[in-house]
Amino acid sequence: MKVVVAEPTGLCFGVKRAIRTMEEALEEKGRVFCIGSPIHNPQEVQRLVDKGLVVVEDDDRIPPDEPVFVRAHGISPDVHQRLQDKGARIIDGTCPFVRKAQEMAGRLSREGYYLVVLGDENHPEIKGILGYVEGPYLVVSGKKDLRAIDKIDKIGIISQTTQQESTLKELVSEAVGSAREIKVSNTICRATVERQEAVRRLAYKVDGIVIIGGHNSANTGKLFRIAQESGTPALWVEQADQLDGRWLSGKGTIGIAAGASTPDWLIKQLQQAML
Amino acid sequence: MKVVVAEPTGLCFGVKRAIRTMEEALEEKGRVFCIGSPIHNPQEVQRLVDKGLVVVEDDDRIPPDEPVFVRAHGISPDVHQRLQDKGARIIDGTCPFVRKAQEMAGRLSREGYYLVVLGDENHPEIKGILGYVEGPYLVVSGKKDLRAIDKIDKIGIISQTTQQESTLKELVSEAVGSAREIKVSNTICRATVERQEAVRRLAYKVDGIVIIGGHNSANTGKLFRIAQESGTPALWVEQADQLDGRWLSGKGTIGIAAGASTPDWLIKQLQQAML
Structure with a gap:
């Protein structure tokens, strides 16, 4: 079986930047709060939680004077104000x-x-x-x-x-x-358009296309719909262990494309699983 | 044969206003210059020429200190400046x-x-x-x-x-x-859109549609193309004497629509000719 990865695909500039900022903050502070998932990828979030990230549902749950990470999606000015009022040290990961x-x-x-x-x-x-x-x-x-x-x-x-x-x-x-x-x-964002175009191009060249990314990721969902619209069989997985052997069998060439919040290590695992 | 006139059709607000302004100026001054046809309808222009309108090709041809009518299509600021420089009394018929x-x-x-x-x-x-x-x-x-x-x-x-x-x-x-x-x-202009929609609606209800208006009128040309696109047989005439008896024969209901520069008297003549 031949495997072709879409180009460009995976982490965009904004998410890469946010993860880097978050990792630097975790190294410096040991513990960093974030309201909601910092990125829409459960596996990558788990990796960051293991390093000290604390995901809370709401800004009410954050104790005073703590470091708070603003995820790539940004926050509204009133949430920002409430965080400042409780002395939060804000680390801004908002995508430019x-x-x-x-x-x-x-x-x-x-x-x-x-x-x-x-x-x-x-x-x-x-x-x-x-x-x-x-x-x-x-x-x-x-x-x-x-x-x-x-x-x-x-x-x-x-x-x-x-x-x-x-x-x-x-x-x-x-x-x-x-x-x-x-x-x-x-x-x-250009990254979004380019990743969508890459899936559209790739879908016509392969016998099946696997989209990898969080089921809670909007942009991954759009890539999946674009793949489906092409008529080429499409599968959406979060990680390699969700690959379906029956779905793969009989397909000569498989394409892989990843959402803008899917880290490289998950894509590599998927490629390995298909060898 | 039944005849149905599109609604709305014919003279728009801007052209009506320009003709009224021009007629008032002709009554007051006796002679008024205009650069190019004041409206794109040869028959109506002839009627105004008979009352004292002088159509010139270029502003160079206008003697100093004369009344000059600016047609509904407007003029560029440099032409306006040159007219002022030669002491022209400018009567502005530019459509709002x-x-x-x-x-x-x-x-x-x-x-x-x-x-x-x-x-x-x-x-x-x-x-x-x-x-x-x-x-x-x-x-x-x-x-x-x-x-x-x-x-x-x-x-x-x-x-x-x-x-x-x-x-x-x-x-x-x-x-x-x-x-x-x-x-x-x-x-x-809404008048343009409404006149185009009226032709689109009418074309599907009649066996043939006659568009009346100057062959040099852009908006009349668009009405004609819309009529043609409908699939209903379409004819473009400037006045009643251009009606084609063979084209009319065998058609039960005929629609009439007029460009925004076609005066009412030309539409009435056309209706009379079809009785």
Whole structure:
């Protein structure tokens, strides 16, 4: 069996940077708190927990004056304020591209635009971004959700960094008919687009494609859907031991692609398991 | 034979206003100059010429201190300046929607956007608008023309007031992939959109559709193409005497639609001819 790994794939700049920052903090402080999973990959989180990471559900659970890591998805300004109020030493792992989306959310709403945010309203990145909005807004999953709003004078549009560009294009096109003026900040991260394109290219060259990444990772889920849409058989695993022998059998060439939060060591384990 | 007239159709707000302004000026001054056809309808222009309108090719041909009518399509600031320099008494018939597009062209380019103008570069409205641009720009007829530009930081988009909204939507969608930020001012006039939709609706209810309007009128041409795309037989005439008896014969119901520069009296003549 031949195995081909998508290029580029796996850890993006923002997650790499966040993990490095977190590891440095753990080495220095021994114990670091984080609200929610620092990255959407259970195996990598476990590795960091073993080094002293403490994951809490809510900022209420963090004792005063402790080091607190802000994950790549960012946090809203009010959570940031509450952390400062309790003397937390904040270590900021917010991805610079997410930071940009937060800034644009604030800027567009201050400029008087009704803000339309393409994304999943339950995703921590979106919750953080919405904290920066200073006017009316709507979170949409696609162009159909625009029907919820009447004709509006000025619509501003931003996106969760991990959305598909084709969905943003459709949304923006639809908005042209709903507003006199629209301003769009394409906050989709290039790493996301490139990883999605790599899966699309690879899927047509292989007999099956394995997507590896956390089942709680939005961007990994999108890679899986892109693979499925290609018509090539697709499998989503978190780690090598979830590989299905029956699924693999009879396939000459297998492609591997990994979400932006999947560490290299998990990809290597998967490759080893397929030898 | 049954005849159904599209609703709305014919003279738009801007052209009605321009003709009224022009007629008032002719009554007051007896002779008024205009650079190019004041509206794209030869029959209506002839009616105004009979009342004292003098159409010239170029502002050079206008003697000093004469009344000069600025047509609904507007003029560029440099032509305006040259007219003022020769003491012209300027009567401004610029359509308020075209004026808005001129203002947005200036504003977007001053704000640092690379300006993309959807329209026909040979149309007087576009020539006028381009005079307000203060930075780099590109006139495009659709999304394919965007390939001419490399990845750009900020793209501003406006449209000739008589373009199809579907073309603008496609263009804007394409631009999302070409720039970090895009700002779109939808300068397509509602009258244009409504007249196009009226033709689209009517075409499916009739056995043939007659579009009446100047062969030099861009918006009439678009109505004709929309009628053709519907699959219903379509005919484009400037006036009633161009009706083709063979084309009419055997058709139970005929639809009539008129460009935004076609005066009511030409539509009435056409209806009479079909009784």
